[in-house]
Amino acid sequence: MMKGSLLYEGKAKRVYHVEGQPEQLILSYKNDATAFNGKKKDQFEGKGRLNNLITSKIFDYLKQHNIPSHFIKELNHTEQLVAKTAIIPLEVVVRNVAAGSITRRLGIPEKERFNPPLVELFYKKDELDDPIINDQHAYHLTDISKEELDSIKDKALEVNALLANLFKQTGLDLVDFKLEFGRIADGTIVLADEISPDTCRLWDDKTGEKMDKDVFRENLGDLISVYKIILQRLEEHTCAK
Numbered sequence: 644m645m646k647g648s649l650l651y652e653g654k655a656k657r658v659y660h661v662e663g664q665p666e667q668l669i670l671s672y673k674n675d676a677t678a679f680n681g682k683k684k685d686q687f688e689g690k691g692r693l694n695n696l697i698t699s700k701i702f703d704y705l706k707q708h709n710i711p712s713h714f715i716k717e718l719n720h721t722e723q724l725v726a727k728t729a730i731i732p733l734e735v736v737v738r739n740v741a742a743g744s745i746t747r748r749l750g751i752p753e754k755e756r757f758n759p760p761l762v763e764l765f766y767k768k769d770e771l772d773d774p775i776i777n778d779q780h781a782y783h784l785t786d787i788s789k790e791e792l793d794s795i796k797d798k799a800l801e802v803n804a805l806l807a808n809l810f811k812q813t814g815l816d817l818v819d820f821k822l823e824f825g826r827i828a829d830g831t832i833v834l835a836d837e838i839s840p841d842t843c844r845l846w847d848d849k850t851g852e853k854m855d856k857d858v859f860r861e862n863l864g865d866l867i868s869v870y871k872i873i874l875q876r877l878e879e880h881t882c883a884k
């Protein structure tokens with residue numbers, strides 16, 4: 644596996660071409676943490692490794708449950724091999740419990756449960772601070788059809804049910820998370836990007852403690868020790884199976 648040239652450097656990952664494999668990419672997880680659209684920044688030794696290993700475990704689990712994704716395999720501690728996609732510039736957020744932007748936007752108190760879960764769409768555009776959009780906006784701003792958007796939302800809810808169940812077995816309440824989808828070469832839409840404590844809210848189901856990037860956003864403690872606990876609990880769960 645020969646790493647090719649750098650295709651893109653984002654806030655949390657670098658994306659590389661793969662020599663001789665034009666349909667594949669290497670995602671390399673960085674130690675950088677950013678919040679509030681890059682306005683708050685820091686670096687945490689070991690974060691790239693933790694998010695790579697956690698994301699790999701989660702995508703493996705989703706693969707076992709027949710969720711098509713870009714994920715091919717973990718390459719080493721900080722890198723994974725994925726199928727190259729044309730990312731659809733949408734952030735698909737699923738919420739089981741109110742937290743974060745929805746509490747500010749709609750005045751819903753933190754911890755209020757959504758039953759059924761909510762799906763929200765945000766336009767992935769840093770210059771605009773990723774604004775919330777509706778379906779009509781998504782058809783105009785991206786190349787997806789109504790059928791494709793409906794199936795993306797169904798898929799997001801299916802992933803939510805699977806992940807909520809997985810995390811529940813590790814003593815964590817899945818509050819909300821963000822997904823991205825992309826098109827592979829034949830036009831099929833698959834789940835892409837990462838699923839980690841950077842992109843999910845996870846609360847300890849006994850203590851209610853925040854065990855995700857809010858530790859960094861809200862200065863609640865040591866991010867690395869919290870992410871280590873998430874990985875450890877996922878490893879124990881996979882070993883116990």
Ligand code: ADP
Pocket residue numbers: 651652653654655656657658668713725726727728729730823825835836837
């Ligand atoms: P950001 O771009 O928001 O700063 P990252 O630092 O995580 O985020 O950068 C990773 C980039 O790689 C993101 O823009 C993401 O959409 C993109 N990406 C993730 N998976 C794939 C894939 N399979 N194919 C192409 N791009 C991908």
Ligand code: UDP
Pocket residue numbers: 679734736742743744745773819820821841842843844856
């Ligand atoms: N999220 C993300 N990337 C983003 C925006 C949100 O991964 O660019 C995740 C975030 O970690 C949380 C969920 O999506 O798990 C919902 O985020 P919210 O809309 O509440 O925004 P926030 O207040 O976290 O910025």
